[in-house]
Amino acid sequence: MSEKFPAQGYKDNVLADCFDDAKQYFLDQYVAVDRAHAVMLAEQGIISADEAAALLRAIDSLDLQKIRDAEYDGSVEDLFFFLQREITAGCGDPDVAGKLHTARSRNDIDVTIYRLYLREQALDLIDACTMLRRVFLALAADHHDSLIPAYTHTQPAQPSTLAHFLLAMAENLSRDIERLRRAYENMNRCPLGAGAITTTGFDIDRFRVAELLGFDGPTRNAYGSIASVDYFTEFLGGVAALLINTGKFSQEFLLMAMMEFDVIRLPDGYVQSSSILPQKRNPVAVEHVRAIASKALGQTLGVLTSVHNTPFGDINDVEDDLQPLIYSATRDAIRAVSLLGHTLDAAEFNVERLRKRAGENFITVTELADTLVRRDGLAFSKAHAIVAECVRQATDAEGVITYDMLQAAASATGHELSLTAADLEQALSPENFVKVRSIYGGPAPEETRSALDEQSRIHAEDDAWLARKRQQLTESAKRLDDAVTRGRI
Secondary structure: OOOOOOOHHHHHHHHHHHHHHHHHHHHHHHHHHHHHHHHHHHHOOOOOHHHHHHHHHHHHOOOHHHHHHOOOOOOOOOHHHHHHHHHHHHHOOHHHHHHHHOOOOHHHHHHHHHHHHHHHHHHHHHHHHHHHHHHHHHHHHOOOOOEEEEEEOOEEEEEEEHHHHHHHHHHHHHHHHHHHHHHHHHHOOEOOOOOOOOOOOOOOOHHHHHHHOOOOOEOOOHHHHHHOOHHHHHHHHHHHHHHHHHHHHHHHHHHHHOOOOOOEEOOHHHOEOOOOOOOOOEOHHHHHHHHHHHHHHHHHHHHHHHHOOOOOOOOHHHOOOOHHHHHHHHHHHHHHHHHHHHHHHOOEEOHHHHHHHOOOOOOOHHHHHHHHHHHHOOOHHHHHHHHHHHHHHHHHOOOOOOHHHHHHHHHOOOOOOOOOHHHHHHHOOHHHHHHHOOOOOOOOHHHHHHHHHHHHHHHHHHHHHHHHHHHHHHHHHHHHHHHHHHHHO
């Protein structure tokens, strides 16, 4: 004889874990949804004021800590039914308690509580991103004139500045924040009222519920409210881009901290000594950034893989078992970004060593070729060939391009150059290399100062946006409390 639903094996392997997850993540959200729904039902005249008062008193009398401590015993299917049982006990009248579920379904409740939880995480992640960008901008402000060797294909390429390098990371973060902000705006729509998938025949007010829960408004299409998952896939896409950037940033700073490079000193509180090697300053904080970001990216990709070919409808694939992975990925993203910001906040750069390396390995010779083009009208391909020959000879000699070497290389191609020895020295100077690259996006100090001003304005706008969204949620919580207080009287 077969077991009735839910069978013990289903309880042990599905329901118990989902119950624990729901307690951890969604208890407060369930309560908020119940309160807002009861208020709206009363305001719309779907239930009486006395019924609403009894429901609201029962909801507000729930012992949330006792519920959090409760172990799954199989007596109810999930936390939803557990709460309904507790509310029924608090009401004392099962008929009144049963009216709470008028014009709603677990379908629209679930996708609402998921959004309620995720939007808080989204704001926390954006906050962490702004903190890291603030660190980048502060460091950049101190280093407009600090020369560095810039690398392509992991090889020294051209001189740049620390400000140019750090502002590149800040701009990456600005785009990450923009993506996360856009995802938040799309996420912050209330599905409650969609019912199982087609709304309801009751005259509910979805806009009121959305207002009480701090959403910008209700979702438009009820079918899509239940079937769509892009409220979290769009967000996770932004998280994935952020994590890739974070991993790349951490790799750069790890290389810079290697003794072979030795151009950044991380603060003592974020490096670890060795149990056996007294000389070690292990950059463990940045290593953890890289590891946590990689872990979070793996979780993110796991979520996206799990939903990419699922049906367009209400399905368990995108619900109880998957949602915690979304939150874990986001939490780890917050950890990685925040840790990198704290680690770099008091970091010091060896600007003298960086300046020296900005003039080594012939990385200024692009400007020498450019100078030949400007001064003597050579085609760049010809100037490139002349300079390349000089580099070849200098590599085989003493590592210095001389004036005679340059003139001989030019003569071999049938050209006489007007450059003087002083012109050659200037053309090979890393300071001059950076100075002349003053066009939009370049490393010249006047341009990086302009870019810093631009990023500072964006930073201020993001801070203001974040404050507004936090305030919106605070005000909506008070609005709901006030409505509940009135309804309980």
